[in-house]
Amino acid sequence: MVSSWNCNEMGLIIELCLLGLPTNTDVTTAPFVKIGKGFYYFENTTTKNWFDAFTSCRQMNADLISFETQSEWSLIMDYRRAVKDTNRYWTSGTDLGAEGSHVWFATGKPINLNLWTINNPDNYKNNEHCDELGWRPSKTAEDGMNDCSCSAKLRYICEAPEPQTASFIIW
Template identity: 45%
Template sequence: MVSALCVLVFLGIVSQFLAIEITPTISDGVPETFNMTRKPFEKIGNGYYYLERNVNLNWFAAFESCRKMDAQLVAFQTLEEWNSVILHLESNKIEGIFWTSGTDLANNEEHVWFTTGQKVTLDSIWNEGEPNNDGGNEHCDVVLSAKDSIGLNDLECELKRLYICEAPQPITASFVIW
């Protein structure tokens, strides 16, 4: 973001000396016409996600793995985001148990997205009877993706599972010069 600001300042100074008009536009995401990829992330709905399908890690190691990719464990902020990822899992027949950033480690029975600090407010995404803190040790949240059930569930953080990372939303800056 700082480099984009430097470019804007530079173009502003140049435009005064050359008597040209520069119109900047900054927007979220990458236009489809750019045909860009963000490997290893794949575009799902309006976001970019990495679905680890081979290596099982505990919740802490999964969090660390996402951070090494400049990403975060997924935090479902909207029902639209949830539905996009679930549709992707279902349509590609992807089954498994995937860590999210959901947890109640700070305050028992108060699930938040660790990556944002926001409460998990989408009650409809929990599997029936969840979260239940079964055995008093379930403090980290997963997406359970199976043929007969897809939803959020709490599990023991030390269990090794697959995980979903969410990349930051890219920003596109463009300039029209007259």
């Protein structure tokens, strides 16, 4: 049943804007997956260079993933293990601005968590300036970060900002 109101007869209108989604809703966040407090899109079919991956995320109002905390890293790695994901993905990490100073391009903050695989970043052949997740130096090693040629074709993970919920109470 649709109700119609005469705006002139409304008394009090209260607007509420909150971060996140209400728990009692069936709103989908697809294609983003909620992991912890974050919302992530895993591109698992198409591979792109770092610049095209960055553009694809921006077209979704998102950014290539940046790991701001060890907790976020652990949640993403736990999710990948749970779904048996062994892909390599672009992150927003790069040292394009200053060789050897890796930052999260999406935030401008330095990469100061110990996420790198052994002996990385290494700027192999002076041609690795974009950072990937999921590289393994050996079959027994854990996934970690590696600097890679920005022109390599990899999958990518986009990180969306937390959605906002707007509600109106009309008295």
